[in-house]
Amino acid sequence: MDGKPYIAQRPKRADGRRNYDAILAAARKAFESTGADASLEDIASQAGVAIGTLYRHFPTRASLVEAATRDGLENLVSHAERLSGAPDPLDALTAWMREAVAHFSTFRGLVGILARSMYDEGTPSHTMCNAMHRSGADLLRAAQAAGSVRPDLTPDELFDLLSGAAWVREQAAGGRDGSPRFLRLVLEGITIPRA
Amino acid sequence: MDGKPYIAQRPKRADGRRNYDAILAAARKAFESTGADASLEDIASQAGVAIGTLYRHFPTRASLVEAATRDGLENLVSHAERLSGAPDPLDALTAWMREAVAHFSTFRGLVGILARSMYDEGTPSHTMCNAMHRSGADLLRAAQAAGSVRPDLTPDELFDLLSGAAWVREQAAGGRDGSPRFLRLVLEGITIPRA
DNA sequence: TGACATCCTGAGGGTGCCTCAGATTAAATG
């Protein structure tokens, strides 16, 4: 709402950097085992740091999540760029979509945060989400130009499908693994059979 | 986990029934405006009742959610039965799916609870979810028998698609309304074009 | 009018969130 999303950046002093890294590591572990709503106080103590220190570096839960997932999303974007000139645009798109769903469901609760960030500026992850949106849109456009994907599918819809798939995967994470199947259905639903 | 899900039932004494109803009404309002994680203490005070009374009738947040949504899901099931002999099984299925998605996204957070209940017995909503599962499976089978829907789609997958759609709708509820589009994509993806 | 099962109350202990005034300490400077 205030227009200036807080993006966590590594602090300057040595002890600051040490703690920043320790907190990030503890957060990754906690998020993966407990979900995006893991206790921040647990994370702080796990990192051997007082709660105030955590808040100094990551004033918001969202900013911590952003920092913990930035690498993965950056990889996703750069992978898209590497795929952008692939001989078979449909293969490229499907490979990327699989990877995207995997990243979106790194831990429970992440998709929800990303989905919100996608269209809500003023959110820490919004920038990265925008970049992803662009990469995905490029791959989609290419596949559509090649006549492999229904031409009326918009990038926004693509991301709805991706996040829906990730959410289902997230839910199923405990019991049955009905997740790769979901994406396959989606893919078969949007592709145009080769003549 | 303990195998005996608690299903809220109307109490016997007059004051008990009064309070039960007041709590339920307050809960519906709160869930709709705030989501499934609305404050239980707010709900209690909104119902003019002490917090202990709320817990007496609904020992668990899940049991309160179940009670608040039971009617809607019952309607959904009975509607499926009414549709079961329809002349066009595909129309019947799609109509029912639209209605299901609408019910699943009555308020923020509901789909998640239902998705969990679907495959986790010992959950208040599990019984109702099972009934829905059966109704949906019937409609699906009919549409498949008529050659209108891909024959390899399983009921479990149908519900993954439905809950995915509901989740996306739930997310989009605030801003853009990219939700009916999602279900349309899914539907077009699973149907077999008429020859 | 009892008598009793049902129901209600709200204080209290527990957890997590977030802030802030004061104590520390890394690093730059002379």
Next chain:
DNA sequence: CATTTAATCTGAGGCACCCTCAGGATGTCA
């Protein structure tokens, strides 16, 4: 090395919510 300064750290404390339970209140039935 001593001093200074700005960055960093600490953790008590206020707030909100969760859930429980012992004791009080009350409707119901005979």
